[in-house]
Amino acid sequence: MRLRNISGSREAIAASRYVIQEPEAMKGRWNEAFGNRRPIRVEIGMGKGRFIMEQAGLHPEINYVGIEKYSSVLLRGIQKMEADPLPNLFFIRMEAEYITDVFGREEVDRIYLNFSDPWPKDRHAKRRLPSREFLQRYDAILKKDGVIEFKTDNRELFRFALDEIEPAGWRLEQMTEDLHHDERMMRDNVMTEYEERFSSMGNPIYKYIIAR
Numbered sequence: 257m258r259l260r261n262i263s264g265s266r267e268a269i270a271a272s273r274y275v276i277q278e279p280e281a282m283k284g285r286w287n288e289a290f291g292n293r294r295p296i297r298v299e300i301g302m303g304k305g306r307f308i309m310e311q312a313g314l315h316p317e318i319n320y321v322g323i324e325k326y327s328s329v330l331l332r333g334i335q336k337m338e339a340d341p342l343p344n345l346f347f348i349r350m351e352a353e354y355i356t357d358v359f360g361r362e363e364v365d366r367i368y369l370n371f372s373d374p375w376p377k378d379r380h381a382k383r384r385l386p387s388r389e390f391l392q393r394y395d396a397i398l399k400k401d402g403v404i405e406f407k408t409d410n411r412e413l414f415r416f417a418l419d420e421i422e423p424a425g426w427r428l429e430q431m432t433e434d435l436h437h438d439e440r441m442m443r444d445n446v447m448t449e450y451e452e453r454f455s456s457m458g459n460p461i462y463k464y465i466i467a468r
Contacts, residue, residue, distance in 0.1 A: 262328035269327055274337045275347045276321075284360030289346060290319045298323065298359070299368040300352045300385060305333030307370055307448040312345040314446070320345045323352060352385060359397040367394055369406040371450040374413040386417035391424035395468065403429065407463045409454040414462035426466045435461040 269275050276282060276289065287293045295318050299308045302322035312320045322345065324330040330349050337345070348358065372385040382389045386406050394404060404426075408414050414433070421428055432438040435445065436455050441463060447455070455461055 262331060265327040265331040268331055268334065269349055272334045272347075274334055274341075274345070275330075275349065279348045279350060279358040283358055284363060286319070286321070286359070286363060290344065292319070294319050294344070295365040296321065296359075296363060297366040297368065298355075298364050299370065300355070301325075301370065301372050302333060302347070303329055303370075304449055305336050305347075307368070307446055308345065309333070309336060309340070309342060310446045312342045313340075316344055318344065322347045323350060323355070325349065325351050352390070353393070356393050356396050361396060362399045362402075364397045365399045365402045367398065367402070367404045369404065370448045371408055371454075372406075372413070374408075374410045376412070381416070384413065384416065386413070386420060388420045388424035391420060391426055395425070398468075400468070403465050403467045405463070405465050407435065407448070407451065407461060409450070409459045409461055411460075411462065414464075417464065421464075421466055426468055429465045429467050431462075431464040433460060433462050435463045 270277065282289050286296055297318055298321045300323045302308050302324045305322060308320050308322040322333060324333065324347065327349060330347060333347055350358065369385045375381065375383045381387055384390070406417060430441060432441045435441055451461055
């Protein structure tokens with residue numbers, strides 16, 4: 257379970273140069289934040305930052321933004337950045353539902369959803385990050401050839417996510433129900449903290465890539 261209350265975490269985030277403090281002001285201007293016009297990729301729900309930091313290290317030619325709503329979790333990412341700074345990565349503390357307030361139309365070329373909260377109760381379906389409501393938000397900020405990559409160990413959430421693709425106007429590009437035994441989709445795979453834990457327990461990892 258994620259830690260949600262660490263004393264001083266909000267203050268540390270407010271003082272960090274790795275966190276964009278007023279992300280709404282960057283809408284349509286993220287090239288200014290990075291100082292270049294390289295592609296921008298976003299991870300929604302970055303957790304402690306392992307995935308997005310490894311991606312940023314492997315691909316200095318791409319800019320990355322990690323979004324996390326829990327201060328105490330984001331703090332772990334900040335601490336990692338302080339130990340090993342990456343010039344092509346910024347963090348934001350925010351709720352995912354406001355993503356269209358932060359990024360302009362076609363400003364992002366890829367979105368990563370990794371081990372998102374399953375929100376198991378039916379009445380909370382709209383809160384699930386691969387829901388059609390969120391796919392509509394992603395459509396507003398992704399480039400026309402942009403894609404979404406989604407990974408989870410939750411079979412029910414994955415089935416729900418697959419069912420949402422067509423009604424939302426998207427198409428399935430690739431999928432697997434056992435990522436770590438799928439040679440093609442495992443190529444260049446970067447694991448999250450959760451992925452390493454769950455896969456080491458023998459749990460299958462589900463993944464899809466979708467586009468419009």
